[in-house]
Amino acid sequence: MSRPRSAARVLGAAAVAGTLxxxxxxxxxxxxxxxxxxxxxASSSAAGSSASSVATSTAGTxxxxxxxxxxxxAVPTPTATATSRAGRPTGxxxxxxxxxxGLDVPWGLALLPDRSAVLVTTRDDGRIRRVDLSTGRxxxxxxxxxxxxxxxxxGEAGLLGIAVSPRFxxxxxxxxxxxxxxxxxxxxxxxxxxxxxGQQLGAPRVILLGIPHGVHHNGGRLAFGPDGYLYATTGxxxxxxxAQDRSSLGGKILRMTTAGRPxxxxxxxxxxxxxxxxxxxxxxxxxxxxxxxxxxxxxxxxELNLIRKGGNYGWPQTEGKTSAPGIVSPVEQWSPDANxxxxxxxxxxxxxxxxxxxxxxxxxxxxxxxxxxxxxxxLEGRYGRLRSVLALDDxxxxxxxxxRDGRTSPRAGDDRILVVRVS
Numbered sequence: 001m002s003r004p005r006s007a008a009r010v011l012g013a014a015a016v017a018g019t020l021x022x023x024x025x026x027x028x029x030x031x032x033x034x035x036x037x038x039x040x041x042a043s044s045s046a047a048g049s050s051a052s053s054v055a056t057s058t059a060g061t062x063x064x065x066x067x068x069x070x071x072x073x074a075v076p077t078p079t080a081t082a083t084s085r086a087g088r089p090t091g092x093x094x095x096x097x098x099x100x101x102g103l104d105v106p107w108g109l110a111l112l113p114d115r116s117a118v119l120v121t122t123r124d125d126g127r128i129r130r131v132d133l134s135t136g137r138x139x140x141x142x143x144x145x146x147x148x149x150x151x152x153x154x155g156e157a158g159l160l161g162i163a164v165s166p167r168f169x170x171x172x173x174x175x176x177x178x179x180x181x182x183x184x185x186x187x188x189x190x191x192x193x194x195x196x197x198g199q200q201l202g203a204p205r206v207i208l209l210g211i212p213h214g215v216h217h218n219g220g221r222l223a224f225g226p227d228g229y230l231y232a233t234t235g236x237x238x239x240x241x242x243a244q245d246r247s248s249l250g251g252k253i254l255r256m257t258t259a260g261r262p263x264x265x266x267x268x269x270x271x272x273x274x275x276x277x278x279x280x281x282x283x284x285x286x287x288x289x290x291x292x293x294x295x296x297x298x299x300x301x302x303e304l305n306l307i308r309k310g311g312n313y314g315w316p317q318t319e320g321k322t323s324a325p326g327i328v329s330p331v332e333q334w335s336p337d338a339n340x341x342x343x344x345x346x347x348x349x350x351x352x353x354x355x356x357x358x359x360x361x362x363x364x365x366x367x368x369x370x371x372x373x374x375x376x377x378x379l380e381g382r383y384g385r386l387r388s389v390l391a392l393d394d395x396x397x398x399x400x401x402x403x404r405d406g407r408t409s410p411r412a413g414d415d416r417i418l419v420v421r422v423s
Contacts, residue, residue: 087349087365089373094421099136099398101413103129105151106400108162108177108222109343109390113169118390118398119191120417121176123158123405124149128174128201130193131417133392141191142201147178151406153215157184160220165258166228175258176204177220177232184211184218186232186260207260208271212237212250217279217296226289229263230256233293235279240316243276251277251315253293253307267310276313276327282344282353282389283307290369294341294353295330302339303330304351306369332364332371343389345397348423354386354399356407361386361399363422383418384411397422 100120108121117132119141126147130139149158157179165173165188174189186209190202211219217235225231236242236251243251246268255263255273262271282294291307301320305313305328314327321329334341340357349372353362360380365372379386387402396419403414 085349086367087363087372088423089365090376091348091350091363091365091423093361093363093378095379096396096419096421098413099133099417099419100131100138101416103138103400103415103417105158105402105405106388106415106417107158107160107220107402109388109398109400110162110164110174111390111392112164115392119162119164119174120400121159121162123160124151126159126178128159128162128176140198141193142198144176144178144187144189144201144204146180146185146204148181149179150215154406155215156405157213157215157218160184160218161222161232163222163224163230166224173258174201175207175222175230177222179213179218183209183213184220184234185209186211186222186230188258207258208232208249208254208256210249212239212242212248214238219280221281221283223283225255225291226285227263230258231273231283231291232256233277233280233283235281236277236315243278243315244312244317246270246272246275251275251279253277253280253283253291265309273309274307274311274313276311276315276317278315278319281342284344284346284351284391286346286366288368292331292344292346292351294344296340297333297336299336301330301333302336302341304332304341304344304353304364305330331369332375334358334362334375338377342387342402343400345389345391347391347394347397350422352389352391352397352422354389356385356387356402359384359386361389361420383416384408384414395421395423 103122104125105123106120107123110119117130120129120131126144128141130141144159147159159178161177163175165171172190174191177186185206187204187206189204192200211234214237217237219234221233223231232254234250234252242248252272253274254271255266256271257263279296280293284292293305293307295303297319311328318324318327320333338358339355341353342356343354345352351364360377363376383401384403386399388400390398399418399420401415403410
């Protein structure tokens with residue numbers, strides 16, 4: 001589907017306000033009440049350097065409603081052990097239980113270092129919540145000031161990714177990716193779990209601003225890689241040339257220090273790690289430290305990409321598999337109707353992608369850098385739009401729904417976090 005043709009264009013750290021025009025995108029346009037389809041984007045990411053448990057990581061003072069799990073039985077204890085074995089050609093998926101319900105577009109997931117709970121960002125109300133992995137109890141951490149959602153335009157902006165500092169035990173720092181009226185930003189906030197519920201966040205300190213902003217294609221995933229640096233995904237905000245413009249922060253995967261500066265070894269001496277992306281909302285690492293991403297296509301193909309340092313992923317010149325010189329071709333591709341992937345995680349030797357418009361969980365078995373078999377889909381239409389995916393261990397995923405994001409009619413109990421056993 002086509003993207004919005006006019007959007008706020010922001011280059012470097014200077015925001016130049018433009019006119020935002022509403023348009024369709026591969027995450028799925030709004031659907032009539034009572035129908036279920038559509039798809040917006042999001043992914044899983046990393047709260048540290050564990051390859052098998054890479055999560056999206058990183059709020060305010062007003063308490064939010066508390067939501068509890070329908071069945072408070074324990075989630076399998078997460079482990080940091082990564083697998084290096086190849087995925088089998090076929091696998092299975094079992095939904096063990098619903099961990100939490102009644103969330104407002106859960107977008108980012110970050111596993112706390114003690115592995116007792118995950119932090120969840122909710123896109124449109126700008127809040128962070130803590131969800132206990134044993135009981136499913138949901139408590140308000142706080143509100144991120146300055147967040148601007150555009151859900152009333154069927155947009156994709158708001159409070160997006162979250163990551164936990166690699167030195168969380170000593171610095172108690174979270175990293176958040178959020179939208180303002182004119183740009184997308186990354187900020188740090190301290191987290192004090194001993195403070196009253198809803199008042200556990202310190203004031204935000206912006207470390208990077210001026211990321212291009214639009215109604216659609218705002219990227220938003222945050223994750224710390226095995227190298228200890230912070231990675232962030234950005235969209236081109238509907239302004240296609242930005243993806244190929246290496247002086248722009250739009251349509252990129254960025255790699256930075258915790259102060260928001262270019263990380264040592266970046267290919268162009270800037271924040272840019274890879275470019276030519278339309279809208280990446282999911283990143284994860286495998287046991288060998290390889291970086292994978294999920295990416296929204298336009299009319300033709302969504303993509304699973306193996307990310308290379310300095311790689312050009314082709315947009316807008318190419319979409320899907322290609323032999324064009326200088327372009328990195330995707331490892332796998334789908335019709336946007338069948339996928340529109342947001343979150344991604346690695347478990348059981350496979351990449352797992354949450355499909356928004358496709359309303360299903362995709363499995364791609366991997367053998368090193370190549371598929372070990374054809375993609376398989378699970379849960380088709382059963383829970384609606386699926387957004388974030390986080391690996392708790394090599395057999396257990398958390399998967400979030402995204403039925404309150406303005407693209408379909410919510411179901412009773414939406415949105416929810418599912419505990420899923422995979423093989």
